[in-house]
Amino acid sequence: MTGAADLLLALALDAALGEPRWLWSRLPHPAGLRGRAVGALDARRNAQPAARAKGVLAVAVLVTLAALIGFVLAQLGPVVELLCAAILLAHRSLVDHVKAVAQGLRQSTGEGRRAVAMIVGRDVSAASDAQVARAGIESLSENYSDGVIAPAFWFLVAGLPGILIYKVVNTADSMIGYLTPRHAAFGWGAARLDDLLNWVPARVTGGLIAIVGGVAGHWTAIRSDARQHRSPNAGWPEAAMARALNIALAGPRSYHGRTEDLAWVNGDAERDIGPTHIDAAVAIVWKAWALTLVLLIVIGVLTWIF
Secondary structure, eight states, rough: OHHHHHHHHHHHHHHHHHHHHHHHTTTTOOHHHHHHHHHHHHHHOSSSSSSSHHHHHHHHHHHHHHHHOOOOHHHHHHHHHHHHHHOOHHHHHHHHHHHHHHHHHHHHHHHHHHHHHHTTTOOOOTOOOOHHHHHHHHHHHHHHHIIIIIHHHHHHHHHHHHHHHHHHHHHHHHHHHOSSTTTTTTTTTHHHHHHHHHHHHHHHHHHHHHTTTTGGGGGGHHHHHHTTTSTTTTTTHHHHHHHHBOOEEOOOOEEEEEEEEEOESSSSSOOOOOOOHHHHHHHHHHHHHHHHHHHHHHHHHHHHOO
């Protein structure tokens, strides 16, 4: 099979099965293993002097190990490669978690807050229904890039080593890539490499959402909104989703008890949003997933022909 065919099957398998509890109740989850590796390096190597250099070296170690593990697993045959790729994709689990936010909001504001707190890092203890809905849609948009399109892209480029390198770097960024006193220096390498690995996938994700959302003609506005985001990548899928739903995203939010006055994305659009908008965002992501399969079929056919 070609890489495109393998990836298509892996995306379909992930969408069908998601995260089987019977499996991960018996085996350690890959995300947990990656987290332990990053945590161990953080605990043992994050110290002055030369914390930045030590952080870069730690990321190099993680990348090397991921590449070696990916290479070894790939030698076990196409079935193992397919199963590993499906495990490392997160489409079904992502949409299930975001759908739970909509279901929670339909019950009460408190249930919505509890559901969204499982997928975002911001403080939502006093969030309104609209703020909960925005948090859910922003998480869906950004994590569709981080959890689905980016790993799929790197699998297509470099097989299992590629997807494993991406996942371990993304895990490192989520754990140590913050501008906090402890991690500003040590996490610098993880954050910069994650930005680099997500540069193309974030823009591809924005394009997919814009196409299926019927707003590809708004690309200039999407690009302008994306550039206002504090992340060089996360703004692209968020800006495309905001235009597709005709809603405002981002804006002020609270982190660790402190309110950050972030810029609005598509700020002139509807701000009073709720669970129906979350449902619409999930539907757009499923359409983007279907378009991705179509593109993979085209790539596979072209590879076969040429």
